[in-house]
Amino acid sequence: xxxxxxxxxRNHQDFDLHHHLIGTSEDLRRAIINSGGIPIIITxxxxxxxxxxIPSKLPKLTDEDKKFLDRQLSLCHGIVIPGGIxxxxxxxxxxxxxxxxxxxxxxxxxxxxxxxxxxEQGEMVTSNSKIESSIDHCQLxxxxxxxxxxxxxxxxxxxxxxxxxxxxxxxxxxxxxTVMFKTFGRSEDGVIEEIEKQDQSFMIGxxxxxxxxxxxxxxxxxxxxxxxxxxxxxxxxxx
Numbered sequence: 001x002x003x004x005x006x007x008x009x010r011n012h013q014d015f016d017l018h019h020h021l022i023g024t025s026e027d028l029r030r031a032i033i034n035s036g037g038i039p040i041i042i043t044x045x046x047x048x049x050x051x052x053x054i055p056s057k058l059p060k061l062t063d064e065d066k067k068f069l070d071r072q073l074s075l076c077h078g079i080v081i082p083g084g085i086x087x088x089x090x091x092x093x094x095x096x097x098x099x100x101x102x103x104x105x106x107x108x109x110x111x112x113x114x115x116x117x118x119x120e121q122g123e124m125v126t127s128n129s130k131i132e133s134s135i136d137h138c139q140l141x142x143x144x145x146x147x148x149x150x151x152x153x154x155x156x157x158x159x160x161x162x163x164x165x166x167x168x169x170x171x172x173x174x175x176x177x178t179v180m181f182k183t184f185g186r187s188e189d190g191v192i193e194e195i196e197k198q199d200q201s202f203m204i205g206x207x208x209x210x211x212x213x214x215x216x217x218x219x220x221x222x223x224x225x226x227x228x229x230x231x232x233x234x235x236x237x238x239x
Contacts, residue, residue, distance in 0.1 A: 003077035003232035005037040008094055008111070010084040011050040020051035028082055028108075028211040035225040037232060042072045042079070044090045055088050066093060073097050078202075078232030083109030083170070083209060092118055099180075104202035104231040106224075109171055112205030115195060116178045130173060133189040137169045143216055145169035148193045148208070154184035155196055155204060159227045165220045167193070167208035174207075181205065202231040 007029070009022040022043055032039040044050060045068035048058060061069075069090060073079065079098055081091055091114045098105040107115045139145050144166040150157045157163065175192045185194025185206075197203040210221035 001233070001236045002036055002038050003229060003236050004075055005032050005039050005229070005232060006042045006073060006076035006079040006094075007032075007039055008079065008081050008091055009041045009043050010082060011086070020049065022050065024082060025211065027209075027215060028080065031211040031214040031221075031225050032080070032229065034214065035222070035229040037078070037229045040072075040075070042069070042076075042094065044088065045069055046090075050086075050088070053086075053088075055086055058089065061089050061093060065090075069093055070097065073101075073103075076103065077235040078104035078106075078228060081105065081107040081111030081114050082211075083111060085110070087114050087117070098203070099197070099200065102201050104228060104235060105200070105204075106202075106228050107205035108211065109207060109209060112195060112207050113173070113175055115181050115197075115203075115205040116175045118180055133191065135169075135187065135189050135191075137174070137187075137191065138172050139168075140170055143168060143213070146187045146189075148185045148187055150194065151184040154194065155198065155202070156184060156194055156206075156224070159223055160220050162220075167210075168212060169208055171207060201235075202228060 007024045010024060012021055024041060029039050045065040073094060079094060081094060087110055095114060095118055135146050145168055147164045148167050150163050178195055181195040181197050183192050184196050187193050193207045195205040210224050213221040214225060
């Protein structure tokens with residue numbers, strides 16, 4: 001049975017029609033399908049305009065808001081917390097749900113940064129700062145920007161069978177520290193690029209965008225999605 005993969009919806013704008021939308025990238029949708037998953041969008045619960053919203057100014061999630069998310073997340077065998085510009089409380093709640101239910105999870109770019117914002121008490125913390133490095137970590141026009149060096153004890157090393165891989169890079173902020181997750185991958189300048197929560201069946205955060213590289217024929221990126229979908233598929237037999 002193909003696993004259902006929930007993608008946390010991101011806000012963006014249709015500039016032709018001037019509409020604000022909640023959705024996901026075609027790259028991510030296709031990467032999930034290509035590896036055998038069924039992608040669905042997890043929509044945020046509050047009746048607010050997320051495109052212009054300042055996350056810290058929004059009302060806290062109510063019990064009804066959380067039930068709204070629970071209904072959607074309960075359909076999923078795995079989730080992706082994707083890249084974007086803003087992080088909302090519903091991102092954190094989805095992560096908490098995934099941890100509680102041992103749901104295979106991948107955080108990408110800002111999704112990885114979301115994973116560093118949660119502590120054991122369920123409180124939101126942050127240790128992000130602007131990158132100061134000889135490497136330009138925001139190069140939208142380049143397929144590959146730098147290497148990531150992996151710890152041999154990491155799940156990602158087990159998946160790829162290598163210590164170094166080439167990645168793209170599309171972020172200006174870096175994570176300085178983690179709480180519930182452990183750092184297993186860094187770029188040559190020391191920026192944290194990959195984290196894991198190894199007491200979960202599959203829970204990794206990566207700072208780059210493998211969903212884009214998949215469609216360039218990048219083998220490492222395809223292996224990451226294959227491993228994620230395979231673990232989510234195992235969840236379908238447990239549910």
